[in-house]
Amino acid sequence: MEKWSAATIRDFRKTLLAWYDDEGRDLPWRHGRNPYHTWISEVMLQQTQVNTVIPYYQNFLATFPTVTDLANAEEPTLLKAWQGLGYYSRARNLQRAARQLVDDYHGEWPRTAAELEDLVGIGPYTASAIASIAFDQVVPAVDGNAFRVFARLLMIDDDIAKPKTRQLFTEIIQPIVDPQRPGAFNQAIMDLGSSYMTAKNPDPGHSPVKEFDASYRAGRVLDFPVKTKAPRPKSMPYYGLVIHSPAGYLMVQRGAQEMLTGYWSFPLVLQADLHTENPDATLADDVAEITRRWASDYQIPLDLAVVGGQPVSHTYTHQRWHVKLLTADLPTVPSLEFLPGKWVPAAEIAALPLPKVQEKMMARFAKQQDLPLFE
DNA sequence: CATACGTGGTA
DNA sequence: TTACCAAGTAT
Numbered sequence: 001m002e003k004w005s006a007a008t009i010r011d012f013r014k015t016l017l018a019w020y021d022d023e024g025r026d027l028p029w030r031h032g033r034n035p036y037h038t039w040i041s042e043v044m045l046q047q048t049q050v051n052t053v054i055p056y057y058q059n060f061l062a063t064f065p066t067v068t069d070l071a072n073a074e075e076p077t078l079l080k081a082w083q084g085l086g087y088y089s090r091a092r093n094l095q096r097a098a099r100q101l102v103d104d105y106h107g108e109w110p111r112t113a114a115e116l117e118d119l120v121g122i123g124p125y126t127a128s129a130i131a132s133i134a135f136d137q138v139v140p141a142v143d144g145n146a147f148r149v150f151a152r153l154l155m156i157d158d159d160i161a162k163p164k165t166r167q168l169f170t171e172i173i174q175p176i177v178d179p180q181r182p183g184a185f186n187q188a189i190m191d192l193g194s195s196y197m198t199a200k201n202p203d204p205g206h207s208p209v210k211e212f213d214a215s216y217r218a219g220r221v222l223d224f225p226v227k228t229k230a231p232r233p234k235s236m237p238y239y240g241l242v243i244h245s246p247a248g249y250l251m252v253q254r255g256a257q258e259m260l261t262g263y264w265s266f267p268l269v270l271q272a273d274l275h276t277e278n279p280d281a282t283l284a285d286d287v288a289e290i291t292r293r294w295a296s297d298y299q300i301p302l303d304l305a306v307v308g309g310q311p312v313s314h315t316y317t318h319q320r321w322h323v324k325l326l327t328a329d330l331p332t333v334p335s336l337e338f339l340p341g342k343w344v345p346a347a348e349i350a351a352l353p354l355p356k357v358q359e360k361m362m363a364r365f366a367k368q369q370d371l372p373l374f375e
Numbered sequence: 376c377a378t379a380c381g382t383g384g385t386a
Numbered sequence: 387t388t389a390c391c392a393a394g395t396a397t
Contacts, residue, residue, distance in 0.1 A: 045393040052383065052392085086381025089396080123395045143393045163376065190393055199391060200385075229390080231378095259380060316381060356382065 002154040002214045004176070012212050013178040013185065019208035020188035025050075028057055030187070035109045035134035036067050042126045043090050050194070056085055067107065071098040079262050079353035088260060088355075093121030111135040124166065133183035140173035141186040142166055145193025151225030152197060152204070152215040161228045233320040237271035239290060240312065240323040240361045243302065245330040247343035249374075251352065259316075264349075265358040267341065268323070287326060298339040302328045307368050314357040321357060325365055349374045 004012065024030075027050065029041035040060055044053045060081050064070040070078075073095060082091035097119040101107060110116050112135070116127035124142070131137035140146060147160045150173055158165045178185040196207035204216040215221045243250040243266075252267050254260040274289045275281040281289075287304050294300045307325035314321045333343065344352065349362070362374045 042393065047381085047392060047394060049383075049392045084382070086383090087394085089380070090394090093395085121395070125394060129393070141393080144391085145393065187393090194392085232389085314381095316379090318379060 001156050004154075004212075008212070009176050012176065012209065015209055015212070016188050016192070017178060017181060017184055020184055020191060023208075024184075024188060024191050028054060033134055035130060037061065038130050038134045039122075039126075040094070042129045043094055043121060044085065046090065046126070047087060048085060052085070056081070067098050067101050070095055071102045075262060076353055080351075083263075083353050084356070088263065090121060092262065096120045097122065109134075112137055113139050124170075129186060132177075132186050136182060138177055138179045138182045140170055140177050141189075142169050142173065143190070145190045145197075146173060146186075147225050148199060149189050149193045149197050152202075152221055153209065153213050155214045155218065155220070155224060157224070157226050159228055160225045161230075230317070233315055233318055236319050236321050237311075238321055238323045239269040239271065239286065240265075240325045241267040241269065241290070241302075241304075242307065242325055242327040242361070242365050243267070243330065244327070245333045245343060247333040248345040249343070249349060250336075250341050251344045251349065252339075252341040254355075260355045260357075262353065263355045263358070264352040265355060266361055283324075290326070299337070300334045300339065302330075304328050307365060309364060309368050312357070312360045312364050314360055323357065323361060325361060325368070327365070327369075346374050 027041075029037050031037075041053065041057055044057055044060070063077070063081050064073055075092075075095075078091055078095055079088065082088060085091075100119055101109070110118070111131065113124070113127040113131040116122050116130055117124065122130070128137075128139045129141040129143075132139055132141055147165075147169060150156060150169060151160065154172065156169070156172070158168055160169075192207065192209065196203050202221055204210055204213055204221050207213060207216075210216055213221075215224050241250070250267060251264045254263050254265065269290055271286060274286050278285070283306065287306070291302050291304060294302050304326045305328070307327050309325075311322040311324045314323070336342065365371070366373050
């Protein structure tokens with residue numbers, strides 16, 4: 001691993017910031033220095049690419065212009081504004097933190113990374129990003145870009161998948177951050193990481209800091225950073241129930257203890273929950289069991305038919321869902337006294353906050369039934 | 376510390 | 387299709 005002298009550090013800052021001033025990206029959240037704007041952009045950018053974020057950022061600020069607007073927002077409005085961005089707890093945590101700011105901080109922003117971390121949804125990276133960009137605190141914002149850039153520049157071979165490694169990088173980068181322009185320094189590293197120093201197709205030979213790049217000199221750019229691979233997603237067979245009555249389609253809201261919390265979908269039944277004692281159950285067995293349960297648990301009689309085609313598949317970071325659609329068309333409207341759902345006319349479904357898998361189920365159902373889409 | 380948590384893009 | 391990547395955090 002490389003060590004830089006004080007002179008090298010000064011030289012690096014100068015080279016990096018000159019490039020950033022000349023070639024840094026003009027992004028919507030880089031206009032002005034509003035901590036609310038920085039905060040929203042940083043949370044949206046967690047595990048999400050810039051091009052995806054831009055339209056969401058514009059719409060979000062138009063919908064919730066201030067911390068107070070966000071604190072007072074209706075949850076469905078909030079979830080709808082976040083629909084499609086993923087990692088939906090970010091949206092709910094954003095509102096919780098907005099309420100912390102209003103209630104506990106009386107709208108006065110904490111200005112240091114250590115204090116910002118007390119806000120829910122703000123971890124070490126986001127706290128440092130806000131503190132440096134909005135309040136000029138001299139701290140490194142250690143995200144995936146910083147890991148990748150400095151792992152290569154200094155040939156650091158610690159595994160960045162290990163939580164402990166963050167501390168090492170923070171200590172290494174801290175003395176390199178430009179004390180005059182910490183926010184610009186951190187954003188310059190991000191721009192470097194998403195241009196000349198990408199994970200898969202880097203162009204280190206044209207990087208503005210190639211003279212400082214030990215991995216490039218060694219011809220080993222792609223050996224850094226070191227990162228252990230994630231396990232493959234677990235396969236999860238589901239049944240998706242498309243239940244229609246004269247009042248519309250039956251929709252249920254995802255609960256606080258499950259993923260996609262607060263979003264709406266057709267009722268989903270995990271195949272593994274049906275026959276814990278019979279791993280050899282057939283499709284007919286599963287349909288019979290679902291019918292039995294809906295009659296006894298919800299007092300709703302179903303005459304289920306199998307919807308043709310391959311199961312709807314949807315992959316998450318840790319799960320791969322395969323959803324077989326079943327449908328029932330009821331002649332009258334059953335009471336939902338025993339089931340936490342609601343009947344929604346086809347044309348009104350799209351107004352609900354919906355996860356991607358629900359959009360896929362609707363598209364598949366419409367196609368198989370030769371229906372117009374749910375709009 | 377390891378795992379849960381979404382979606383879209385690329386090879 | 388599979389695998390992996392993209393400005394991480396909470397538990």
